[in-house]
Structures are given as C-alpha cells and as structure tokens.
Amino acid sequence: EVQLLESGGDLVQPGGSLRLSCAASGFTFSTYTMSWVRQVPGKGLEWISAISASGHSTYFADSVKGRFTMSRDNSKSIVYLQMNSLRAEDTAVYYCAKDLRTNIVVWYFDLWGRGTLVTVSS
Amino acid sequence: DIVLTQSPATLSMSPGETATLSCRASQSVNSHLAWYQQKSGQSPRLLIYDASIRATGIPARFSGSGSGTDFTLTISSLEPEDFAVYYCQQRTNWPRTFGQGTKVEIK
Numbered sequence: 001e002v003q004l005l006e007s008g009g010d011l012v013q014p015g016g017s018l019r020l021s022c023a024a025s026g027f028t029f030s031t032y033t034m035s036w037v038r039q040v041p042g043k044g045l046e047w048i049s050a051i052s053a054s055g056h057s058t059y060f061a062d063s064v065k066g067r068f069t070m071s072r073d074n075s076k077s078i079v080y081l082q083m084n085s086l087r088a089e090d091t092a093v094y095y096c097a098k099d100l101r102t103n104i105v106v107w108y109f110d111l112w113g114r115g116t117l118v119t120v121s122s
Numbered sequence: 123d124i125v126l127t128q129s130p131a132t133l134s135m136s137p138g139e140t141a142t143l144s145c146r147a148s149q150s151v152n153s154h155l156a157w158y159q160q161k162s163g164q165s166p167r168l169l170i171y172d173a174s175i176r177a178t179g180i181p182a183r184f185s186g187s188g189s190g191t192d193f194t195l196t197i198s199s200l201e202p203e204d205f206a207v208y209y210c211q212q213r214t215n216w217p218r219t220f221g222q223g224t225k226v227e228i229k
Contacts, residue, residue, distance in 0.1 A: 108211070110177060
C-alpha cells in the first residue's frame with residue numbers, strides 16, 4: 001500500500017527539541033522530493049520544509065529556518081524533521097507529503113500522511 | 123511571499139448544485155497552482171494541479187481554470203462527500219504558500 005506514516009509528535013516545553021519521522025511505503029521513496037507541511041488545528045496549511053530526493057538539498061520557510069533541519073534515509077524510506085528551539089507557535093499537526101513527480105520536482109503534493117501533533121507548551 | 127486569498131470563506135450549498143471557489147494571488151503564479159480537498163479529520167488530497175489538470179482518480183465534476191492571478195475551482199453537481207475545506211497552493215515562488223481555505227458546507 002502506498003502510504004506515509006508520521007510519528008514523534010509530543011508535548012514539549014518551549015525551547016525544547018523534537019524529532020519527527022515519516023516512514024514511506026509502496027513507492028520508490030528515493031526518487032521523490034519530500035516536504036513537511038503543518039497545520040494549526042482548525043487553521044490553514046503552511047509548507048515549512050523540503051528535502052531533495054538525494055538528500056543533498058533542503059529548503060525551509062523563514063518561520064523555521066535556523067531552528068529546524070530535515071534529513072532522509074533512503075535505505076529505510078524515512079524522512080526526518082529535527083525541530084529545535086521550539087516555540088508555542090510551532091504547535092500544529094505536522095504532515096509529511098510526497099511530491100507529485102519523480103526526479104523532477106513540481107512542488108505539488110499528491111500523497112500525505114495522517115499527521116502527528118506537536119504541542120509546545122509549559 | 124505570495125499571498126493567496128480564497129473566497130468566499132464559507133460556501134453554503136445543497137447537493138446537486140454547482141460550487142465555484144476563487145483563489146486570487148498577490149502576484150502572478152502563471153498556471154502553477156494546485157487545489158486540495160481536506161475533509162474533517164483527514165489529511166489533504168490533491169485535486170487539481172497546474173491550474174486545470176485533474177490528479178489521478180479525481181472525478182470529472184472537479185475542474186480548475188485560470189492563470190496569472192485569478193483561479194477558479196468548480197465542483198459540478200455536488201455530491202455528499204464533496205463537503206469539505208478546499209485550499210489552493212502556489213509553486214511559483216518561495217516559500218510555497220497555501221490559501222486560507224474555503225469551506226463548502228451543506229445548506
């Protein structure tokens with residue numbers, strides 16, 4: 001089955017760190033750019049980061065640049081989001097999402113996980 | 123950042139009617155715009171990309187049009203499963219941005 005499964009969401013204090021994982025299955029993971037998109041409950045969607053198929057290039061929204069990093073293990077079909085210096089405004093459901101096209105990045109997302117909730121609060 | 127403004131915020135419709143949703147960009151995105159559907163408690167689903175191309179498995183009652191700054195998603199003959207929130211998204215500039223969403227609710 002083609003799917004993405006996120007994990008790692010938790011309650012964390014402001015200033016803390018968390019690592020999210022997204023396990024992929026059912027497609028050739030190593031050929032797709034992967035992104036993280038977050039959603040404050042009841043609100044809209046915010047693209048925050050992406051990593052190229054090879055893992056050599058990463059991209060970040062200004063809201064998380066310098067605090068979040070992204071990596072992938074193509075041998076395990078997993079992508080990671082390392083979140084440091086967390087703030088209350090980072091509270092959201094975090095989705096990983098797959099690019100529509102293989103090898104050529106088009107920045108449309110045709111497969112989404114179910115999301116994992118990150119709550120930043122003291 | 124390119125701001126995508128969706129209107130209306132809420133659309134109250136009856137099954138069988140045609141829904142017309144708008145997405146306006148703060149600057150041209152050419153035809154590099156997608157539409158997603160998100161049902162309550164679910165993750166988003168890609169409906170339309172490059173303004174007018176239906177994604178795999180998307181019914182023909184969903185259609186997209188527009189270019190530049192003004193885009194439309196049309197849902198012909200609404201089915202009960204179409205009541206959801208719809209988002210547009212651009213891929214022209216960094217960061218990739220989404221509109222704030224239009225909720226299509228049952229009248």
